[in-house]
Amino acid sequence: MHKRIDWPDMLFGLFLLLVATGTLVATRKLSIGSAANMGPGYMPRVIAVAVIGFGLFFVIRAVWRSLKNFDGLDIERVQSRPLLGIVIAGAVFALLVESAGLAIASVASIVIAAFATRDVRPLEAVIFGCVMAALSVLLFVTALSLPVPVWPPFLD
Amino acid sequence: MDLLDNLLLGLSTAFQLKNIGFCLIGALIGTAIGVLPGIGPIPTIALLLPFTFGLEPASAMIMLAGIFYGAQYGGSTTAILVNVPGETSSVVTCIDGHEMAKRGRAGAALATAAISSFFAGTVATVVIALLSLPLSALALKFTAVEYFSLLVLGLIAAVVMAHGSVMKSLAMVLLGLLIGLIGIDVNSGVARMTFGVTELSDGIDFVPVAMGLFGLGEIIANLERSGADRRVVTQSFRDLIPTWADMKAAFPAMLRGTVIGSVLGVLPGGGAALPPFTAYALEKKIAKDPSRFGKGAIEGVASPEAANNAGAQTSFIPLLTLGIPSNALMALMIGALMMQGIQPGPQVMTEQPVLVWGLIASMWVGNLMLLVINLPLVGVWVSMLKIPYRLLFPAIVLFCCIGTYGISNSLFNVWLMLGCAVVGYFFIKVGVEPAPLLLGLVLGPQLEENFRRAMLLSDGDFSVFLRHPISAGLLAVVAILLLAMLSPAVLRKRKEALTE
Numbered sequence: 001m002h003k004r005i006d007w008p009d010m011l012f013g014l015f016l017l018l019v020a021t022g023t024l025v026a027t028r029k030l031s032i033g034s035a036a037n038m039g040p041g042y043m044p045r046v047i048a049v050a051v052i053g054f055g056l057f058f059v060i061r062a063v064w065r066s067l068k069n070f071d072g073l074d075i076e077r078v079q080s081r082p083l084l085g086i087v088i089a090g091a092v093f094a095l096l097v098e099s100a101g102l103a104i105a106s107v108a109s110i111v112i113a114a115f116a117t118r119d120v121r122p123l124e125a126v127i128f129g130c131v132m133a134a135l136s137v138l139l140f141v142t143a144l145s146l147p148v149p150v151w152p153p154f155l156d
Numbered sequence: 157m158d159l160l161d162n163l164l165l166g167l168s169t170a171f172q173l174k175n176i177g178f179c180l181i182g183a184l185i186g187t188a189i190g191v192l193p194g195i196g197p198i199p200t201i202a203l204l205l206p207f208t209f210g211l212e213p214a215s216a217m218i219m220l221a222g223i224f225y226g227a228q229y230g231g232s233t234t235a236i237l238v239n240v241p242g243e244t245s246s247v248v249t250c251i252d253g254h255e256m257a258k259r260g261r262a263g264a265a266l267a268t269a270a271i272s273s274f275f276a277g278t279v280a281t282v283v284i285a286l287l288s289l290p291l292s293a294l295a296l297k298f299t300a301v302e303y304f305s306l307l308v309l310g311l312i313a314a315v316v317m318a319h320g321s322v323m324k325s326l327a328m329v330l331l332g333l334l335i336g337l338i339g340i341d342v343n344s345g346v347a348r349m350t351f352g353v354t355e356l357s358d359g360i361d362f363v364p365v366a367m368g369l370f371g372l373g374e375i376i377a378n379l380e381r382s383g384a385d386r387r388v389v390t391q392s393f394r395d396l397i398p399t400w401a402d403m404k405a406a407f408p409a410m411l412r413g414t415v416i417g418s419v420l421g422v423l424p425g426g427g428a429a430l431p432p433f434t435a436y437a438l439e440k441k442i443a444k445d446p447s448r449f450g451k452g453a454i455e456g457v458a459s460p461e462a463a464n465n466a467g468a469q470t471s472f473i474p475l476l477t478l479g480i481p482s483n484a485l486m487a488l489m490i491g492a493l494m495m496q497g498i499q500p501g502p503q504v505m506t507e508q509p510v511l512v513w514g515l516i517a518s519m520w521v522g523n524l525m526l527l528v529i530n531l532p533l534v535g536v537w538v539s540m541l542k543i544p545y546r547l548l549f550p551a552i553v554l555f556c557c558i559g560t561y562g563i564s565n566s567l568f569n570v571w572l573m574l575g576c577a578v579v580g581y582f583f584i585k586v587g588v589e590p591a592p593l594l595l596g597l598v599l600g601p602q603l604e605e606n607f608r609r610a611m612l613l614s615d616g617d618f619s620v621f622l623r624h625p626i627s628a629g630l631l632a633v634v635a636i637l638l639l640a641m642l643s644p645a646v647l648r649k650r651k652e653a654l655t656e
Binding site: 007008009011012015016019020023026027030034035036037038039040041042043044047048050051054055057058075076078079081082083085086087089090091093094097098102106109110111113114116117119120121124125128129132136140144146147148 | 207323324326327330331333334337341343344346348349351372375376377379380545546547549550551553554555556557558561562565567570571573574577578581582585586587588604607608611612614615616617618
């Protein structure tokens with residue numbers, strides 16, 4: 001049997017190391033103070049060091065298991081379509097909502113999000129997008145009085 | 157008769173017309189998201205949080221709580237009719253509930269589930285009312301030292317009792333604590349880890365984090381799994397009233413489920429997910445003929461359904477009395493309180509009696525409503541299941557975007573949510589539960605505050621946590637929990653208990 005690394009453990013461990021190192025770098029200028037009178041840098045450093053400990057634990061365990069011929073777990077293949085679809089839908093919403101208004105941003109993000117799955121039906125998505133846009137304007141702007149433009153501001 | 161006065165105060169609050177209205181809205185939303193698989197109460201409550209800002213505290217909490225226990229009712233409908241759990245807490249209901257439906261007894265199964273939930277909800281309301289006063293009286297004596305130890309216990313116990321690897325969950329708690337430190341340090345006024353972003357100076361808002369991790373991350377992962385067609389059991393629900401024989405068989409199970417749910421709900425890490433599994437396992441163990449289970453045993457519906465509803469409600473006890481959330485959902489509730497300008501903690505009981513007792517009384521009112529909402533109107537909810545997921549998820553994405561934007565009209569929160577969605581997806585891929593992170597994030601500031609105050613008072617002497625008896629006791633429990641987790645025998649038992 002060929003050796004495999006326990007990828008979930010490995011990646012999670014590396015992620016922890018990355019975050020903790022980032023924290024230590026970001027807080028390097030904050031004073032630590034003493035235990036009796038802690039500075040702003042005390043807690044971040046204590047926790048970051050603990051996180052590094054956990055990160056090392058997972059990385060080492062992943063490697064150790066692969067050396068012991070432990071059949072490591074694989075990560076299911078990452079599919080780009082759902083991930084990109086959802087993230088782009090949200091990003092487009094963020095880019096459009098203030099400049100083009102809630103109505104247009106809603107239709108755009110619904111239609112883009114609908115393409116995140118393979119059984120998308122484009123015409124249905126557009127119609128559904130318009131319905132949802134109308135609903136969200138009614139719900140969030142009319143009923144809950146969210147202060148956001150409904151239409152592009154230059155039309156007013 | 158303090159208790160009676162308090163309950164009367166609560167009932168008079170809960171029966172105000174507008175609070176009845178908010179309770180009904182909460183119960184309806186809760187049932188809807190409970191019925192629909194793929195939307196849970198966490199993103200829903202996170203989404204609605206910003207809009208509760210303008211409400212009175214009591215009304216806001218009544219509505220949000222209604223969503224939580226309403227989801228427990230709705231989840232069982234889907235479990236019975238489609239064999240897909242509407243919520244994680246109704247996973248076991250699928251086993252015997254769906255089997256009953258396949259044998260033409262869907263009506264009886266739905267009725268048993270609803271009646272068990274109602275019975276358990278009523279009992280749990282009384283349990284909350286009885287336990288709240290003494291617990292908060294005890295907690296009022298706490299200083300920063302005890303409070304710190306209590307917070308540590310809450311976090312550790314929540315990790316130990318929840319699903320998933322303990323080591324990974326501990327790491328997630330620490331990550332949450334770390335993120336919770338972002339923002340301006342209260343004591344020195346120095347900005348920490350804000351990277352020059354002004355939006356971060358008030359700290360990271362947990363609503364976009366919760367929506368990204370639980371809402372969007374889950375959607376992305378759901379879309380990767382092949383979409384199996386849902387097949388709804390279609391039959392008329394004429395016989396919604398269970399027979400006398402059914403009730404006789406179900407009642408003892410209902411009672412046992414209620415007890416299990418009430419006890420497990422109070423414990424840190426409790427809530428609605430663990431109790432039904434335990435209840436089902438117990439029913440199977442004590443049954444005269446265990447082979448009936450899995451073939452439509454009515455006890456297999458009554459007991460878990462009672463347990464999840466009781467657990468959902470009693471998990472409010474640590475929140476109301478100690479200000480400590482026992483699970484991710486209660487962490488959101490803490491956030492709801494803070495949004496209203498109420499500092500969670502034992503003083504809430506005495507300073508906000510209208511809020512606390514109104515909330516408790518509203519739970520009973522809400523359960524009564526849910527009985528009506530779920531039984532005669534079950535057809536309405538079933539028709540909701542016909543909405544295909546390909547339409548449902550874009551709508552959720554849109555609502556999450558608008559909701560996060562609505563918190564403070566800031567685009568930054570939308571970007572933060574999207575970032576958390578990617579991280580949440582990563583967590584699902586590497587098999588890590590995101591709930592402990594949310595707990596750490598919400599409790600982080602309190603933990604640091606109390607730790608620093610305790611150290612200031614003790615002049616930097618760490619042994620202060622062991623010299624105060626209550627604090628030492630709490631930390632001893634933490635140590636026992638951690639040691640128990642390391643012992644292989646307990647690990648195996650826990651795995652069995654959680655997978656069963």
